[in-house]
Amino acid sequence: MRPRPRRGRPRTDQRRRGAPRARRGRTGSSPSSAQAAIAVENALLHERVQRVSDELRRYVVDLARATRLAPGVQLGASPRASLALMAAAQALALVDGQAFVSPEHVQEMAGPVLAHRLAIDPQARFAGRTTDAIVEEIVKSVSVPA
Numbered sequence: 001m002r003p004r005p006r007r008g009r010p011r012t013d014q015r016r017r018g019a020p021r022a023r024r025g026r027t028g029s030s031p032s033s034a035q036a037a038i039a040v041e042n043a044l045l046h047e048r049v050q051r052v053s054d055e056l057r058r059y060v061v062d063l064a065r066a067t068r069l070a071p072g073v074q075l076g077a078s079p080r081a082s083l084a085l086m087a088a089a090q091a092l093a094l095v096d097g098q099a100f101v102s103p104e105h106v107q108e109m110a111g112p113v114l115a116h117r118l119a120i121d122p123q124a125r126f127a128g129r130t131t132d133a134i135v136e137e138i139v140k141s142v143s144v145p146a
Contacts, residue, residue, distance in 0.1 A: 051100040052086065055145035060086050060106055066138045067114060072124030073134060077117045085113045103144045110139050 060082050068076030077085075086101075088109040093101045115131040 052090070053100075053145070056101060056103065056106065057086070059103060059142070059145050060089070062142050063106070063110060063114070063138060066142050067118055067135070070134055070138060072120050072127075072129055073118055074121045075119035077114050081114055081117045085109060088113050107139050107144075111135050 063085065064077040064079065064082035066076075067073060067081075070076065085106065089101045089105040092105045092109055093099075096105070098105075111132055115135045118131040118134060120129060120131060120134065
């Protein structure tokens with residue numbers, strides 16, 4: 001009998017390894033010319049802001065994990081949320097004209113990307129806690145890579 005495939009969330013090391021693969025475009029067997037043009041444009045944009053250190057990737061994963069462990073949070077950010085946070089930080093770095101993503105880019109985008117993905121428990125909501133405040137606390141508490 002074959003072993004059952006593992007279900008649930010991937011381990012931390014699997015999420016870090018999966019982050020670059022998840023950004024790759026997936027196209028059908030015969031892309032149209034419009035899809036090809038978009039793929040080339042996306043490749044050029046990603047080439048500009050491709051420099052993301054392993055420490056920064058680990059920082060993004062740690063922020064997402066911290067949302068799942070935070071008191072008052074019923075449902076924290078998923079691994080897909082960490083991918084979205086990295087993509088948003090890369091986009092911000094591109095807008096800033098920088099060739100690398102800094103921890104400040106990640107911190108600036110953490111609120112807009114992660115806050116709406118959290119579900120807080122009724123007691124925390126009744127106490128006046130908001131998802132924005134929780135994400136802000138998490139960003140302050142997770143150690144920033146040097």
